[in-house]
Amino acid sequence: MRELNLPAAAVSAGREKDFELQGYGFEAAAEQLRTPHVVRVGLIQNKIPLPTDSPVAEQVAALHKRIEEIVEVAAICGVNVVCFQEAWTMPFAFCTREKLPWTEFAESAEEGQTTKFCQKLAKKHNMVVVSPILERDDVHGGTLWNTAVVISNSGSVLGKTRKNHIPRVGDFNESTYYMEGNRGHPVFQTQFGRIAVNICFGRHHPLNWLMYSINGAEIIFNPSATIGELSESMWPIEARNAAIANHCFTCAINRVGTEHYMNAFTSGDGRKAHHDLGYFYGSSYVAAPDGSRTPGLSRTQDGLLVAEMDLNLCRQVSDKWNFKMTGRYEMYAEELAKAVQPDFTPNIIRE
Numbered sequence: 001m002r003e004l005n006l007p008a009a010a011v012s013a014g015r016e017k018d019f020e021l022q023g024y025g026f027e028a029a030a031e032q033l034r035t036p037h038v039v040r041v042g043l044i045q046n047k048i049p050l051p052t053d054s055p056v057a058e059q060v061a062a063l064h065k066r067i068e069e070i071v072e073v074a075a076i077c078g079v080n081v082v083c084f085q086e087a088w089t090m091p092f093a094f095c096t097r098e099k100l101p102w103t104e105f106a107e108s109a110e111e112g113q114t115t116k117f118c119q120k121l122a123k124k125h126n127m128v129v130v131s132p133i134l135e136r137d138d139v140h141g142g143t144l145w146n147t148a149v150v151i152s153n154s155g156s157v158l159g160k161t162r163k164n165h166i167p168r169v170g171d172f173n174e175s176t177y178y179m180e181g182n183r184g185h186p187v188f189q190t191q192f193g194r195i196a197v198n199i200c201f202g203r204h205h206p207l208n209w210l211m212y213s214i215n216g217a218e219i220i221f222n223p224s225a226t227i228g229e230l231s232e233s234m235w236p237i238e239a240r241n242a243a244i245a246n247h248c249f250t251c252a253i254n255r256v257g258t259e260h261y262m263n264a265f266t267s268g269d270g271r272k273a274h275h276d277l278g279y280f281y282g283s284s285y286v287a288a289p290d291g292s293r294t295p296g297l298s299r300t301q302d303g304l305l306v307a308e309m310d311l312n313l314c315r316q317v318s319d320k321w322n323f324k325m326t327g328r329y330e331m332y333a334e335e336l337a338k339a340v341q342p343d344f345t346p347n348i349i350r351e
């Protein structure tokens, strides 16, 4: 992996707009029959610019403005596919279990103002935009989902995917708001490569990564919101291991800072009522199928990580290690099918 020589205009814009800018490139071997398949991805991590008790519309507008200025720099850096953090248009308020005003941040994946905003960015910069939002699905009774909208570089909505695994740990009280995703493991064929989105808690589930990979993902984004005391020891390992296990690139993105709520909340774990979920530690990074990875962005600062990758590396590593061939999926499919039955008895041999 090498450091990218990013344009001076991008470096100075990053300084002026007060965010960290880093760039790295992953190499692949030259092949005789395939030309290199080089793509640049951008990962954006950020704090919320306004206090959580500011009017909803103002908070959304401030986040749009912040992201727009970072995407401008991503465009200068030649980024082809950009991904934002989980539920990027709002504070990560699910810890509170309050409905209002937080449910007011939910938007239509197809018609919402954030999707329209991203469509403009995508078209202007010829960039695929992965936009993880709180979705309101009016076709199905106004239900809420934790969704990532994928917008093509043409500006059209390519599709959406939903968070498959909902945390039930600590103050991550998300199950109060939405259910596990019901759209399986879609992979989006973009002009720049096949991408998928494994939203946050799905990071802990190897089968979730596997299914995106089985559907052909070359790059799997993992937009997240997670805090130091809970997961920082796991963070550097999980997405990296997934890249190795699935012969693909993975991109882990986490928000930054502490978000304070006016009303104190508890989560039935004996802790005194408190006003924040904890410290979101940033540290976004990209990992490659050969196990190499970029350094992480800062723990404390907004940032843009640019990673250039030759997607040919996915098949090269696959041909070397053959995990798809040696995976014995038929054996696991059969055993798992039995294990989920109510009359399952674990295969334990006793004296």
Ligand SMILES: NC(=O)NCCC(=O)O
Residues within 6 Å of the ligand: 086, 166, 167, 172, 200, 201, 224, 225, 226, 227, 230, 231
């Ligand atoms: N957003 C989310 O699912 N967070 C849960 C905590 C974690 O996965 O580290």
